[in-house]
Amino acid sequence: MNFSYNWDWGVLLCTVEDVDIGCIAPYFYWIVEGFGWTIAVASAAWVIAFTWGSIIGILRTLETPIWLTVPFVKSSSTFKTTVIEATGGVVLINIAWFLHGFATVYVTIFRNIPLLVQMFLWYFVLPEIVSKEAGMWLKRELPLPEYWTAVTCLGLYTASRVGEAVRAGINSITQGQHYAAMAVGLTRVQVYRYVLLPVAYRIIIPPMTSDFLGIFKNSSLALTIGVLELTAMTRQIDEYSYQTFEAFTAATVLYILVTAIVMFAMRIVEGRVAIPGMISLGAK
Amino acid sequence: MEGGFDFAIILESVPYLAEGMVLTFQLALLGISGGIFFGTLLALCRLSPFAPLSFIAGSYVNFFRSMPLILVIFWFYFMVPLIVGRPVGGFWSVTIAFIMFEAAYYCEIMRAGIQSVTVGQVYAGQALGLTYRQNMQYIVLPQAFRNMIPIMLTQAIVLFQDTSLVYVVGLGDFLVHADIVANRDNRLMEMFTTVAVVYFVLCLLGTLYIRRLQRKLAHE
């Protein structure tokens, strides 16, 4: 191997004071700062992804109709379809159909456009298509616009994946459990809250862990709009010091560490919330 | 919205965008075929009873699945020339990056596929006197592939979307060409919207096809 390359691991530990070693910039602190931004982007995005994703997932499981009366509208005719019906002068609308449809469209859009393209849409296109005032606010007033754009983009994208996981989890629960919960008098909301979701979330711990790690890795895309997260920092160190190998190694090690720690933590969580007596849950 | 939506610029840049799309497809196809090929090899290694082989393959997979694709692209784009000792075309560095990255993901898919072929099939093959290699080639792998086609195709669509990441090294794919036009003529909105719509349509068609395929396979 023809390695005409000056190895210098010291570059990672350079601080401003060590001028005599030939360092120009505090690379170690750059790595730390970059890592900090990675965590900041990932955690904020995960909060959005988990909450919004759960809602989307639940909406996608609304198969049976929920009828709501349409106010102010009277109808003399009588008809009945899956979406809208009219009886006794009142018009009813099946809101479950609309919510389910919305969630399906949401997931379809967010999963069929590359994440990087979504990032650009949020950062470059959104300020142009909203009202003039909103656009100005986005471009001038919003603090840390790159950060919040990245968080929003990543959060909403991952929400579609979390939604799919939640949907799969709920759907893997047998119909009998639905029936038993309803038979004892629980309302729909209560059925989800006390019977379906507690079991579904346990079932989907593995895919959720994968989505969580996915957010960590995808946070690297934020560098394209200027967020100086970990991967961006390694490029920066590389450009300043030409110590490419050391810089990338540092980032690599950190990503491996994060993955290992998260997987370890999730295994413990899985053990803690396991249901006594059951060998494996749900989806086989 | 300033100055309205300029459709003309989209129409004008179609040839240039098409050029970029060609590179996108090239990358995707190379990544998919290389990924499946090496992924299958890795899966066989991982399932091998020979412990060191299994361990190495497992470590490879875990390593690449912990990495962001951008970092892997950077690794290969900047490291390969250094290792080889001379400049290497960006396209090939990136292609190698994609193949090595996707191989880890396809390994897991193929591993699940191979394990989904019931052990009875393997016994039947052995009972007929087939060697391990023949068993794999004629009995296990064909069934494994068939079981996993929908998932493999879904991963292919993911890979197709991931090729857009070559943006970070400036390789001229569909997105990068659109970006160039966007910045040259200050038409970011039109170009990026176009990119989004094109990707959406292509991926949606792919997804719908996979769904139809799944239904067909389920009925057999």
Next chain:
Amino acid sequence: MNENTNTGMIQMDSVSKWYGQFQVLIDCTTKVDKGEVVVICGPSGSGKSTLIKVINGLEAFQEGVITFDGVSVGDPATDLPKLRSRIGMVFQNFELFPHITITDNINLAQLKVLNREKDEATERSMELLERVGLMDQRDKFPAQLSGGQQQRVAIARALAMDPSAMLFDEPTSALDPEMINEVLDVMTELAKEGMTMMVVTHEMGFAKRVADRVIFMDEGRIEEDCTKDEFFGGERGARAQEFLSKILTH
């Protein structure tokens, strides 16, 4: 058999149900009076499970009227959860909630639907666990119990709501033979205490001992609906005879 007297606790008139094009229930009319025990039997696919499930609105129906204690089940204005809290139901696969202890299983609906205080609910749960003979398992999770034990907990869970009537959907069909009796014993006692019960089952011995009436269903229709003695003693329709001769070994 066209009673238009609204005396029945459960009253079903000309009920029909379709799954898409397939008609699952064809013009079913029957009633169950307070304190009556009605057994429903018939071959698989005859619609017996569906019949039970439309009574408390778990399944919708397209034609006909069902009333429970005067309340119309099919009326969109009816508060179904509230209605269901007055009807107990026991399922073939027990359907205990796996993630909570059996005590919590029995407590859950008392707390969330009837809004009882925690102490009151727990007391009632203990009473019922004692009654079905599972007091010592109270902190176990469903997966740690046998099928027969789980089904007894399921009965306790339904009874905790102090229901006016109980519906049973093949309660012993998923049990190993040695556990069937422990469940049937609990059901027999319930019947003796005067609970209004509708039981879908193949256990004809149970029917002979405990039922007041027997309904025989075939291909979505109620073919026979008569007293127990008439059903087992006299001349019934060909289909019912055929069915009886095949399964009457108990």
